[in-house]
Amino acid sequence: MATGIPGETAAGAIAVSEITEAAKAIIEGAFPRLWVKGEVSNLTKHRNGHWYFTLRDTVAQLACVVWARDTRRIPAVPNEGMAVMARGQLTVYPAQGKMQFTVDALEAEGEGLWKKAFDETKARLDKDGLTDPARKRPLPRFPRNVAVITSPDGAALRDIIAVIGRRNPGVSITVIPAAVQGETAPDSLLAALDRLGRWGGADVLIIGRGGGSREDLWAFNHEAVARAIAACAVPTISAVGHETDVTIADLVADVRAATPSVAAETAVPVLAELQAALRALGGSMSDALQDRIRHGARELRRRAEGLSLRARRATERRRARLQQVAGRLDALSPLAVLGRGFAVARSVDGQALPRVGAFSVGSAFDLLLQDGRVRALTESLHGDGPHLRADLPPHPRRDE
Amino acid sequence: MSFETTLLRLEEIAASLDRDDLPLEQALKLFEEGIGKLREASAALAEAEGKVQTLVEQAEGVFEVRE
Numbered sequence: 001m002a003t004g005i006p007g008e009t010a011a012g013a014i015a016v017s018e019i020t021e022a023a024k025a026i027i028e029g030a031f032p033r034l035w036v037k038g039e040v041s042n043l044t045k046h047r048n049g050h051w052y053f054t055l056r057d058t059v060a061q062l063a064c065v066v067w068a069r070d071t072r073r074i075p076a077v078p079n080e081g082m083a084v085m086a087r088g089q090l091t092v093y094p095a096q097g098k099m100q101f102t103v104d105a106l107e108a109e110g111e112g113l114w115k116k117a118f119d120e121t122k123a124r125l126d127k128d129g130l131t132d133p134a135r136k137r138p139l140p141r142f143p144r145n146v147a148v149i150t151s152p153d154g155a156a157l158r159d160i161i162a163v164i165g166r167r168n169p170g171v172s173i174t175v176i177p178a179a180v181q182g183e184t185a186p187d188s189l190l191a192a193l194d195r196l197g198r199w200g201g202a203d204v205l206i207i208g209r210g211g212g213s214r215e216d217l218w219a220f221n222h223e224a225v226a227r228a229i230a231a232c233a234v235p236t237i238s239a240v241g242h243e244t245d246v247t248i249a250d251l252v253a254d255v256r257a258a259t260p261s262v263a264a265e266t267a268v269p270v271l272a273e274l275q276a277a278l279r280a281l282g283g284s285m286s287d288a289l290q291d292r293i294r295h296g297a298r299e300l301r302r303r304a305e306g307l308s309l310r311a312r313r314a315t316e317r318r319r320a321r322l323q324q325v326a327g328r329l330d331a332l333s334p335l336a337v338l339g340r341g342f343a344v345a346r347s348v349d350g351q352a353l354p355r356v357g358a359f360s361v362g363s364a365f366d367l368l369l370q371d372g373r374v375r376a377l378t379e380s381l382h383g384d385g386p387h388l389r390a391d392l393p394p395h396p397r398r399d400e
Numbered sequence: 401m402s403f404e405t406t407l408l409r410l411e412e413i414a415a416s417l418d419r420d421d422l423p424l425e426q427a428l429k430l431f432e433e434g435i436g437k438l439r440e441a442s443a444a445l446a447e448a449e450g451k452v453q454t455l456v457e458q459a460e461g462v463f464e465v466r467e
Binding site: 170174175198284292 | 435447449451
């Protein structure tokens with residue numbers, strides 16, 4: 001039998017698998033890997049990790065598959081109806097006799113998928129309270145050892161070392177190298193964080209990298225990395241990319257620094273400023289003490305003055321009273337009567353002899369005068385008449 | 401005592417010394433303590449000599465820092 005073109009005659013019919021394989025080869029050969037745009041519909045995630053969906057526009061549709069290993073590069077599962085660009089290889093799936101687009105990269109219009117992935121991860125961390133500002137820890141004011149998790153040969157590390165060295169050459173820096181971009185970055189960062197935790201020699205951690213594309217920074221939006229940063233035993237400073245790049249790592253770190261240099265400035269105070277602060281503290285302490293001593297001395301003086309004033313017043317009061325009493329005493333004193341020239345008779349043993357009846361003839365008695373005493377003898381008693389006759393002069397003491 | 405705690409204690413002492421109701425004797429005692437802490441803190445600042453090193457994990461869980 002003459003061999004014509006395969007399948008040309010019924011007798012020469014070819015098998016289904018042959019024709020589908022041939023179609024597959026032709027289609028794959030005709031189309032290089034390319035980007036196709038359309039709307040996502042009917043996306044299903046298979047148990048084995050593959051994604052199946054349809055890309056469509058108003059008039060046509062294309063069956064798509066993303067193998068499990070490629071889904072990891074896609075930041076998030078696209079929403080139903082989301083406008084996307086898919087990169088892949090057009091082929092034929094012989095088992096179903098269908099044309100199929102095997103997708104290995106997927107991007108949404110604008111920020112689409114990245115934003116979605118970011119928002120979803122953030123929502124899960126929010127739910128667990130990991131982004132709560134209340135759980136942010138203060139940084140140590142005087143770190144002795146700053147751990148840095150970053151690429152060992154990146155500009156970020158050079159900047160951090162330069163800034164710390166300038167601010168305080170006494171601070172040690174311990175580098176824990178990690179890949180900061182590419183598919184291995186999340187695991188590498190996780191391993192570095194784990195090592196830091198088990199080592200335990202640092203006071204504060206700077207984790208980050210220099211600027212790069214959104215894809216380059218993506219490891220710092222990785223949920224497991226964010227959770228490991230949140231769980232870090234020492235306070236953390238994130239420093240990813242430039243000022244405008246905000247990553248999930250920034251949300252869970254204790255402090256977000258705009259750049260690695262800023263992170264170094266935030267972590268390490270300037271030595272001279274610390275020394276000045278110490279001096280100021282010492283100064284304020286001595287000032288306070290001197291104030292306290294001056295205050296004490298003033299108090300003491302005030303009280304001493306109060307005391308002596310009161311003592312002086314008390315003495316004066318007593319002296320005045322004394323003078324008053326003395327004056328009254330003087331007025332009442334029998335001596336005053338003597339002073340006026342009277343005499344008082346007293347027995348030898350000191351008894352007053354106020355009446356004639358108290359005397360007996362022949363007995364001795366004393367006459368008290370203003371300047372002394374006269375011992376006398378009773379010669380005779382005269383009990384008649386008044387005590388003193390008006391014509392009698394006072395006792396003639398001067399003639400005695 | 402870490403530098404942090406020393407610094408905190410110093411600030412506490414300075415604040416206490418500012419209080420008028422503090423007995424003088426206690427003020428003197430606090431001042432003396434403060435001077436001691438000040439010396440400690442200054443010494444801590446002066447003594448340290450920074451290094452840049454790399455954390456290397458040797459066998460399981462054994463670390464080495466290499467300069």
